[in-house]
Amino acid sequence: MAGLSFAAIDVETANSARGSICAVGVTVVRDGRRGDTASWLCRPPAGLDFFNWHNIRVHGISAAMVADQPEFAQRWPEVVGLVGELPVIAHNAGFDSGAIREACGRSGIQAPAWSFGCSLALARRHLNLDSYRLPNVAAALGIDFTNHHDAAADAAAAADIVIALAARAGVDSLSALERMVVERPLRVEQTPQSSRATGPSAQTSAGGRWKARMSASSGQASGSSASAGSRPARTSDRAASGAVSTEASSRRSWFGRAELVLPEVVGGDPSHPLYGEIIVFTGDLAAMTRQEAWNAIAACGATPARNVTRRTTRLVIGDGFQGADPGAFTTTKARRVAELQTRGQRIEVMDEAGFLAVLGRETGRLETSDTA
Numbered sequence: 001m002a003g004l005s006f007a008a009i010d011v012e013t014a015n016s017a018r019g020s021i022c023a024v025g026v027t028v029v030r031d032g033r034r035g036d037t038a039s040w041l042c043r044p045p046a047g048l049d050f051f052n053w054h055n056i057r058v059h060g061i062s063a064a065m066v067a068d069q070p071e072f073a074q075r076w077p078e079v080v081g082l083v084g085e086l087p088v089i090a091h092n093a094g095f096d097s098g099a100i101r102e103a104c105g106r107s108g109i110q111a112p113a114w115s116f117g118c119s120l121a122l123a124r125r126h127l128n129l130d131s132y133r134l135p136n137v138a139a140a141l142g143i144d145f146t147n148h149h150d151a152a153a154d155a156a157a158a159a160d161i162v163i164a165l166a167a168r169a170g171v172d173s174l175s176a177l178e179r180m181v182v183e184r185p186l187r188v189e190q191t192p193q194s195s196r197a198t199g200p201s202a203q204t205s206a207g208g209r210w211k212a213r214m215s216a217s218s219g220q221a222s223g224s225s226a227s228a229g230s231r232p233a234r235t236s237d238r239a240a241s242g243a244v245s246t247e248a249s250s251r252r253s254w255f256g257r258a259e260l261v262l263p264e265v266v267g268g269d270p271s272h273p274l275y276g277e278i279i280v281f282t283g284d285l286a287a288m289t290r291q292e293a294w295n296a297i298a299a300c301g302a303t304p305a306r307n308v309t310r311r312t313t314r315l316v317i318g319d320g321f322q323g324a325d326p327g328a329f330t331t332t333k334a335r336r337v338a339e340l341q342t343r344g345q346r347i348e349v350m351d352e353a354g355f356l357a358v359l360g361r362e363t364g365r366l367e368t369s370d371t372a
Contacts (some may be wrong), residue, residue, distance in 0.1 A: 004029065004163065004171075010158065012058075012059045018102045021044055026083060059151075088115065089116070090116065090158060092120045094330045095328060119161045126168070278302070278314070279302050279313070282334055283318035283319030286320075308337055310345060315348075318351075324351070
């Protein structure tokens with residue numbers, strides 16, 4: 001597709017600090033065709049150059065593996081040179097862009113003024129899935145994707161997702177894809193047969209379910225991940241699991257997902273760190289469904305809430321997010337928390353690893369899973 005040109009990027013970090021970049025992958029797409037893919041290992045910036053076991057478990061990169069590699073600041077010019085003047089795409093761009101800014105700042109170099117788009121946000125806008133993690137979106141679009149959390153593989157998968165979404169939408173540029181207003185995201189059942197359907201035939205088979213229109217006003221254009229980050233209206237969360245009754249789990253939202261059921265708050269230990277908290281979740285967790293998370297915190301004495309309000313005390317961010325800055329994540333809930341924090345409201349932000357660690361104090365176990 002002529003005009004569909006961009007660079008997809010993925011970074012892996014050594015620890016929970018966003019700037020602790022230890023690997024970078026870049027895939028270049030020109031005129032709708034995936035071209036060069038390159039990846040680099042590096043030592044994280046000074047002060048952030050330690051490796052947490054959780055991160056090592058996720059991507060397999062250890063301190064020993066980067067001991068002989070250049071520091072981030074020495075590697076970075078190669079990355080910038082490959083990207084050039086292309087717009088940049090990442091899956092959960094808020095994390096990758098924030099990590100790059102922090103790593104550059106800690107290294108004493110200038111962060112590039114890249115225009116970031118987000119393949120995760122685009123997938124949320126165009127597709128109705130149970131999870132928008134990179135492997136799930138790739139499977140739904142029939143993309144052959146293995147070796148998750150390898151920076152080069154993740155960058156290539158993000159590139160393929162954008163190419164596939166553009167083909168389904170019938171557009172030939174990244175800006176046109178980002179400007180689209182999707183009235184009803186396409187439900188893709190992630191089965192072997194349907195998940196392999198891509199290209200023009202899949203778009204035709206969607207029929208009336210695929211309703212998109214180009215924005216008539218340039219003021220509605222969304223050239224950044226922030227404007228594309230909110231979830232489609234009336235989209236519910238993932239299907240409830242065993243703790244939900246058969247009757248409750250059979251109730252379906254307009255888009256076909258099981259409705260969440262607010263559990264009874266039964267936790268009675270005031271010493272538990274979640275006791276008395278009002279907790280909102282945004283993004284998909286890798287270790288459990290949203291309903292399971294609600295049930296787990298209710299058992300600790302916390303109250304799950306659907307939306308961020310002035311009563312909210314914690315926000316848990318999934319989708320592979322790391323850190324505690326809600327401004328680095330592209331959902332309406334995260335932006336609302338960032339706004340309330342600037343007004344003085346104390347809301348603690350936790351990523352999935354932090355949430356599971358706190359939850360593990362009660363359960364006696366730490367369930368961790370890959371996080372992007």
